[in-house]
Amino acid sequence: MKKTALLFFLIFVYASSNFAQLNKKSLLNFEKQQFKKTQNMSKVLYPGDSSIDVTYYGLNLTLTYSPNFLKGSVVVNAKSTTNGLSNFFLDLQDALTVDSVTYGGSKISFTHSSAKLNIFLPSTLNAGESFSVKIYYEGVPGSSGFGSFEFGNHGGLPAIWSLSEPYGASDWWPCKDTPADKADSSDVWITCDSNLTAASNGTLQAVVDNGNGTHTFEWKNIYPIAQYLISVAIADYTVYTTYYHYAQSDSMPIINYIYPEDFDLVKPDLDKVANMISIFSARYGTYPFIKEKYGQAEFGWGGGMEHQTITSLGSFGEDIEAHELAHHWYGDKITCADWQDIWLNEGFASFSEAVYYEAIDGNPGYLSIINPFMNEAKLAYGPVYVSDITSVDSIFNYNRSYAKGAVVLYMLRGIMGDSLFFRLMKTYADDPKVAYASATTADFESDAEKVYGSSLKYFFDEWIYGESYPHYSVSWSYSSVGNNIYAVKLNISQSANSNPLFFTMPVQIEVITSTGDTTVTVFNDEQAQQIIFNVAGVPKVLNFDPKNLILKEISILDSVDITKPQSFDLFQNYPNPFNPYTTITYSIPVNTKGYIPVKLIIYDLLGKQLAVLVDKEESAGTYKVKFPPGSNYFPSGVYFYQLQAGSYISIKKMILLK
Ligand SMILES: [Zn+2]
Numbered sequence: 001m002k003k004t005a006l007l008f009f010l011i012f013v014y015a016s017s018n019f020a021q022l023n024k025k026s027l028l029n030f031e032k033q034q035f036k037k038t039q040n041m042s043k044v045l046y047p048g049d050s051s052i053d054v055t056y057y058g059l060n061l062t063l064t065y066s067p068n069f070l071k072g073s074v075v076v077n078a079k080s081t082t083n084g085l086s087n088f089f090l091d092l093q094d095a096l097t098v099d100s101v102t103y104g105g106s107k108i109s110f111t112h113s114s115a116k117l118n119i120f121l122p123s124t125l126n127a128g129e130s131f132s133v134k135i136y137y138e139g140v141p142g143s144s145g146f147g148s149f150e151f152g153n154h155g156g157l158p159a160i161w162s163l164s165e166p167y168g169a170s171d172w173w174p175c176k177d178t179p180a181d182k183a184d185s186s187d188v189w190i191t192c193d194s195n196l197t198a199a200s201n202g203t204l205q206a207v208v209d210n211g212n213g214t215h216t217f218e219w220k221n222i223y224p225i226a227q228y229l230i231s232v233a234i235a236d237y238t239v240y241t242t243y244y245h246y247a248q249s250d251s252m253p254i255i256n257y258i259y260p261e262d263f264d265l266v267k268p269d270l271d272k273v274a275n276m277i278s279i280f281s282a283r284y285g286t287y288p289f290i291k292e293k294y295g296q297a298e299f300g301w302g303g304g305m306e307h308q309t310i311t312s313l314g315s316f317g318e319d320i321e322a323h324e325l326a327h328h329w330y331g332d333k334i335t336c337a338d339w340q341d342i343w344l345n346e347g348f349a350s351f352s353e354a355v356y357y358e359a360i361d362g363n364p365g366y367l368s369i370i371n372p373f374m375n376e377a378k379l380a381y382g383p384v385y386v387s388d389i390t391s392v393d394s395i396f397n398y399n400r401s402y403a404k405g406a407v408v409l410y411m412l413r414g415i416m417g418d419s420l421f422f423r424l425m426k427t428y429a430d431d432p433k434v435a436y437a438s439a440t441t442a443d444f445e446s447d448a449e450k451v452y453g454s455s456l457k458y459f460f461d462e463w464i465y466g467e468s469y470p471h472y473s474v475s476w477s478y479s480s481v482g483n484n485i486y487a488v489k490l491n492i493s494q495s496a497n498s499n500p501l502f503f504t505m506p507v508q509i510e511v512i513t514s515t516g517d518t519t520v521t522v523f524n525d526e527q528a529q530q531i532i533f534n535v536a537g538v539p540k541v542l543n544f545d546p547k548n549l550i551l552k553e554i555s556i557l558d559s560v561d562i563t564k565p566q567s568f569d570l571f572q573n574y575p576n577p578f579n580p581y582t583t584i585t586y587s588i589p590v591n592t593k594g595y596i597p598v599k600l601i602i603y604d605l606l607g608k609q610l611a612v613l614v615d616k617e618e619s620a621g622t623y624k625v626k627f628p629p630g631s632n633y634f635p636s637g638v639y640f641y642q643l644q645a646g647s648y649i650s651i652k653k654m655i656l657l658k
Contacts, residue, residue: 022217023383024513027192028229034567037231039509041458044422046131046178046247047178047180047181047341048090048091048176048178048181049083049088049090049176050081050176051080051081051082051088052078052079052080052081052085052088052159052176052397053078053079053081053240054076054077054078054175054176054181054182054183055077055078055079055183055184056075056076056077056132056183056184056185056186057075057076057077057173057175057183057186057187057225057227057230058074058075058113058186058187058189058371059072059073059074059173059186059188059189059230060072060073060074060187060189060191060489061173061188061189061190061191061232062190062191062192062193062214063160063190063191063198063217063232063234064192064193065151065158065193068094068151069138069139069140070138070139070140070141070149070172071137071138072111072132072136072137072138072173073135073136073137074134074135074173074175075133075134075173075550076090076132076133076134076135076174076175077130077131077132078130078131078132078176079128079129079130079131080126080127080128080129080131081127082127083090083126083127084125085121085124085125085126085129085458086120086121086124086125086267087118087119087120087121088118088119088121089116089117089118089119089312090116090117090119090135090170090174090175090176091115091117091169091170091174091175091176091177091247091553092112092115092116092117092135092137092170092173092174092175093141093142093170093171094112094113094114094115094569095139095140095141095142095171095491096137096138096139096141096172097112097133097137097138098110098112098117098137098611099136099137099138099176100133100134100135100136101117101119101133101134101135101136102120102133102134102136103121103131103132103133103134103556104122104132105432106122108120108121108122108133113380113491114171114335117174118136119133121266122325135174135351136395137174137467138539141171141172142171142331143168143171144165144167144168145163145165145166145167145168145392146163146168146303146305146392146400146416147163147168147300147301148162148163148167148168148169148171149161149162149168149171149172150162150163150299150300150301151484152300154235154259154261154298154299154300155259155261157232157235157236158193158196158234158235158236159234159259159299159300160232160234160235161231161232161233161234161297161299161300161301161312162230162231162232162233163231163299163301163305163312164227164228164229164230164231165228165229165305165388166179166228166339166342166392166395167392168228168466168643169227169228169230173230174404175230175237176227178220178227178338179226179227179228179335179336179337179338179339180337180338180438181225182224182225182226182335182437182438183225183226183443184224185220185221185222185225186201186202186225186230186651187202187219187220187221187222188200188201188202188219188221188230188231188232189216189217189218189219190217190219190232190234191210191214191215191216191217191394192214192215192217192234193213194209194213194214194215194358195236195338196235196236197217197218197227197234197236197237197239197257198219198232198233198234198522199217199219199232199233199234199237199255199257199295199297200230200231200232200310200311201219201221201225201229201230201231201307201308201309201310202219202220202221202222202223202292202293202308202309203219203220203221203292203293204217204218204219204558205218205219205220206218210469213614220386221308221309221464222291222292223289223292223308224436224437224582225308225332226273226308226332226335226438229306229307229308229332229335230307230308231305231307231308231310231312232313233257233297233298233299233310234258235257235259235298235306236260237257237258237259237260237298238257238258238259238260238263239255239256239258240255240256240258240263240270240275241253241254241255241256241266242254242256242271242274243274244273244274244277244278244287244294245274246286246287248289252287252290252292252293252294253293253294254270254273254277254293254294254295255293255294255295255296255297256269256270256295256296256297257295257296257297258296258298259298260486262298262316264465265316265451266298266316267525269316269317269318269321270296270316272318272321273294273325276318276321276322276325276356277294277325277357279356279360280322280325280329280352280355280356281357282359282381283422283425283426284285284326284329284330284425284426284429285329285426285429285430285612287328288328288329288332288333288429288435288436289308289332289333292309293309293310294309294311294325294328295309295310295311295312296310296311296313296321296324296429297311297312297313298313298314299311299312299314300314300315301314302314302315303315303320303639304320304321304323304324305324306325306327306328306331306332306334306349308328308332311324311325311327318356318357319353319356319357319369322352322356322357323349323351323352323353324349324352326348326349326352326353326355327345327348327349329348329427329429329545330344330345330348330349330352331344331345331346331348333429334428334429334434334435334436334437334438334439335437335438335439336438336439336440337357337438337439338389338440339386339389340385340386340387340389341385341386341439341440341441342386342395342396342401342405343384343385343400343401343404343405343408343440343441343464343647344382344440344441344444345614346396346402346405347401347402347404347405347408347409348405348406348409349405350373350405350406351404351405351406351409351410353369353406354366354367354369354370354373354406354410354657355461357369362612363532369406370406370407370410371405372403373402373403373404373407373410373601374403374407374410374548374551374646375405375468376398376399376402376403376404377399377404377407377551378395378469378551379399379403379580380399380400380403380404381397381399381400381467381629382400382467382468383464383465383466383467384400384401384404384405384408384463384464384465385441385464385465386400386401400512404551406465407551408464410549411443411459411463411505411551412424412448412456412459413548414544414547414550415452415459415486415505415549416448416451416452417454420451420452423451424447424448424451424452427447427450427451428443428444428447428448431443441460441464445457445460447526448460455573458504458505458525459505461500462500462503462504465499466497466500466503467498467499468497468498469496469503469550469551469552469553470497470502470505470551470552470553471494471497471552471554472490472493472494472505472544472553472554472555473492473493473494473495473553473554473555473556474490474492474493474542474544474555474556475490475491475556476488476489476491476542477492478535478539478540482536484537484538484610485534485535485536486513486534486535486536486537486538486539487532487533487534488509488532488533488534488535488539488542489530489531489532490509490522490530490531490532490533490542490645491528491529491530492507492522492524492525492529492530492531492544493528494500494527494528496527501527502526502527503524504523504524504525505523505524505550506521506522506523506524507521507522507523507524507544507545507550508520508521508545508546508547508549509521509522509533509540509541509542509543509544509545509546510543510544510546511535511541511542511543512539512540512541512543513536513537513538513539513540514537514540515536515537516536516537518535518536519546520533520535530559532585534587538567542556544556553630567587567589568586568587568588568643568645568648568650569587569650570584570586570588570641570650570651570652571584571585571586571587571642572642572652573585573627573641573652573654576655577654577655577656577657578654578655578657579656579657579658580628580655580658581626581627581628581656582626582627582656583624583625583626583627584613584624584625584626584627584641584654585599585622585623585624585625586622586623586625586643587621587623588598588618588619588620588621588645589620589622590620590646591618591619591620592617592618592619592646593617593618593619593648594610594617594619594647595617595646596645597615597616597617597645598614598615598616598617598618598643598644599612599614599615599642599643599644599645600612600613600614600625600641600642600644600645600646601613601642602627602639602640602641602642603639603640603641603642604638604640605637605638605639605640605641607640610634610639611627611628611629611632613625613627613629613641627641627654631653635656635658636656636657636658637655637656638654638655639653639654639655639656640652640653
């Protein structure tokens with residue numbers, strides 16, 4: 001109907017202009033705030049040797065199970081980042097022994113202690129000059145973190161695997177141990193017993209039979225890769241391949257390496273992966289390693305790890321498989337540049353579980369993942385931006401880096417709306433500054449602001465660098481401004497938080513009125529704030545954040561008058577028709593004592609007054625009156641009941657059926 005549409009339009013314009021004013025004001029306020037960023041933000045960032053920029057890693061490893069041993073070589077290609085470079089270092093734990101280092105085929109000198117392999121170049125290099133060294137080494141790798149290198153087993157049979165994140169790569173190979181410096185490409189060649197299969201990153205170029213009971217798997221990766229995403233997984237695998245068809249005539253293999261005894265059990269989950277890739281490709285852009293493969297290799301750690309193009313899995317299921325797959329956009333294609341920003345990996349992959357279930361089961365599927373995250377996010381201690389990256393448990397704290405990280409994206413989607421939010425997810429995934437490279441929160445924030453078209457500094461400052469979540473108290477009242485338009489007066493206050501002192505957020509407010517529902521977005525940017533907006537019709541119920549888009553606690557205080565009637569109202573009697581009695585309910589919004597009497601009168605069809613049920617001055621409230629009064633007799637028929645108070649008159653009909 002035109003009238004409703006017009007009213008809605010007016011309300012919308014009013015609310016929007018209000019919002020724009022508040023928004024500008026809020027940003028000014030915001031900059032004035034003493035916004036304490038985490039004191040511990042001084043970077044513990046580990047850059048590796050910043051005098052080199054790695055361009056390639058080539059691992060050629062021979063692994064034996066009996067005895068547990070690694071012997072091999074690693075080629076490192078890099079560029080000097082300074083003039084006059086005469087030596088540099090790689091990270092390599094002392095448990096491994098370096099036999100020699102070569103440069104152009106000749107041995108060069110090195111020292112190896114305190115987990116640093118210092119390499120002395122035969123001549124100095126200037127900035128931008130490329131070089132290549134090859135390190136020959138051997139030993140039994142130590143194992144740190146989640147088990148960076150393990151000689152394990154399944155059912156008593158050999159299984160060897162790596163899981164380097166965050167600090168474990170140098171436990172088993174010499175590298176620049178920071179995710180901020182990716183190699184442009186890599187090779188991993190693995191020689192192992194002929195009855196074992198070795199899986200790694202990229203595509204398998206060849207399996208060479210060495211004629212001595214061993215064979216060599218030659219894996220080649222043509223995409224940029226972070227050191228911790230280079231992996232090995234070795235066992236007597238059953239290899240099971242499905243395909244992701246991304247165009248009519250193009251497909252990419254999905255190769256699964258599964259312990260034979262588990263294959264039948266996990267096959268149904270493996271068969272869901274192609275659809276998962278379709279779902280994420282639609283939302284985040286083309287699968288980032290489409291020229292290679294997606295792979296899953298079973299290993300002995302009880303979880304999953306998103307090794308590039310070859311996820312390691314110790315348990316199977318849609319949620320974990322979706323999580324690790326999503327990391328291929330957020331984690332592998334774009335890697336957090338430092339471990340403080342781990343939420344850019346884990347928050348995104350966790351949120352993606354919800355995106356997957358939303359695609360499968362709609363909004364209930366989405367919320368089935370988000371709601372538990374919201375509960376867990378409330379338990380998060382400290383800022384999402386990890387202040388103590390010396391502790392692996394602190395980096396991978398579930399409530400903080402996973403649950404709250406995911407809730408941050410959930411709330412950002414609430415602010416931006418679906419269309420802009422998913423445009424952001426693609427824009428970020430394709431941003432040339434970070435795609436196939438690394439990112440910090442500032443990079444994501446910058447893309448978010450570009451797509452949104454407005455500052456989101458307040459959002460990232462409080463939700464990434466701040467801690468906890470808002471605790472709101474809300475009260476409201478309203479008054480008529482004529483023509484059935486009412487001004488709603490909303491008071492929002494927040495309990496004091498440590499950092500930030502309080503949360504700035506756009507908040508949706510739903511008002512249910514006598515003529516329908518209205519939702520307005522208000523910009524809450526003061527610790528105690530009154531916001532006034534207009535709605536059509538008498539407000540009955542006010543819902544603060546009705547879609548639960550904000551991580552929060554809320555108490556609705558003394559809402560007016562919500563217990564006190566807001567208007568004169570004469571309600572339909574109940575029951576109706578009735579016999580022998582019915583109840584008539586009416587509301588008085590103001591105290592009429594010493595002012596005017598309230599009258600409730602019964603008439604017959606001809607307008608003849610039959611009874612006066614009420615005739616007195618009353619205080620504001622809701623009243624119930626029984627009819628017929630006492631044991632008075634009234635015959636079957638139609639009756640009218642009329643409420644009168646000053647100029648207010650309302651009449652309703654009721655039927656007595658005997
Ligand atoms: Zn993850």
